[in-house]
Amino acid sequence: MSRQGVVAREDDAAGEGAGGGHRRQGKAGRFWSTRRAPGGITALLLLAGIGFLLYDVASVRAGRPGMAWRRTLTDELATRRLDDVFVMAGAAAAAALGLWLLVLALTPGKRSLLTMRPDTPQVRAGLERSAAALVLRDRAMEVPGVRGARVTVRRRKVRARAQAHFRDLDEVRTDLEGALRDGVEQLGLARRPRLSVRVRRPGK
Known part of the structure; x- marks a missing residue:
């Protein structure tokens, strides 16, 4: 994963970007924009x-x-x-x-920044949605039978659209769902988004 897609901040120094008084102990809230x-x-x-x-x-x-x-x-x-x-x-x-x-x-703003799990005390981390989409797209392209894939990451939903040029579509969809589910889990997001997968044959 590219390092420029991850933003990490210490809680004591993140008052401005994370909304200051909007932080809650033990809960990974969204980052607040300074506007x-x-x-x-x-x-x-x-x-x-x-x-x-x-x-x-x-x-x-x-x-x-x-x-x-x-x-x-x-x-x-x-x-x-x-x-x-x-x-x-x-x-x-x-x-x-x-x-x-x-x-x-x-409102918090910073809709392009996904909050990650607070695994390290006093450190808050965020992941750009574009970086998360790129990682999940690479995961999708590793699935056998996937010819092309497009992944869109939102705050509450991950949408994947793939083209399969061989293998049965149901098998490709099952493998793709498993790969993307594991990929979303490894992203370490504080709130796990729902997964939507659709596989079709490439148009002629």
Whole structure:
């Protein structure tokens, strides 16, 4: 297995990537994303908006007229009804943005990283789904009769699709299921995914 597909962290140093307070003793939880990009974009937008507003307030305090956009926005908010299409569209957009930020804050993320069993104390390990799929595909290609295979690894399911050019399909499927079952077990995942195998003849 390629070393670049495995991520190992000590628990004391994994607070940022593993969600800090979301770790539980004796249980291998998912790795938590730091969400740097959404957090940075949100902070920059808020900083820009607050900066423009403070600049306008300071200008008004200094005796200068307020910016045209703020006067227009104030007039629009004062004259438009709550059931106006633009008001409802703006409220829907703000609600959608807030819901998106809440989802980002409450979900782990890092869906491409599978958590491995905590066999070593104070060490957490993760395996990339692409690396797991590559390992299982190599296992599938070692089964006699398999001409080609495609393996997809998800968090809860492993799906294998193979082509057999000789041997009975039922025999190939049985051997393939056994090989992939052993391969999944050797991956050392904390949560063993379900296995789905389908074998067919290559198209002419």
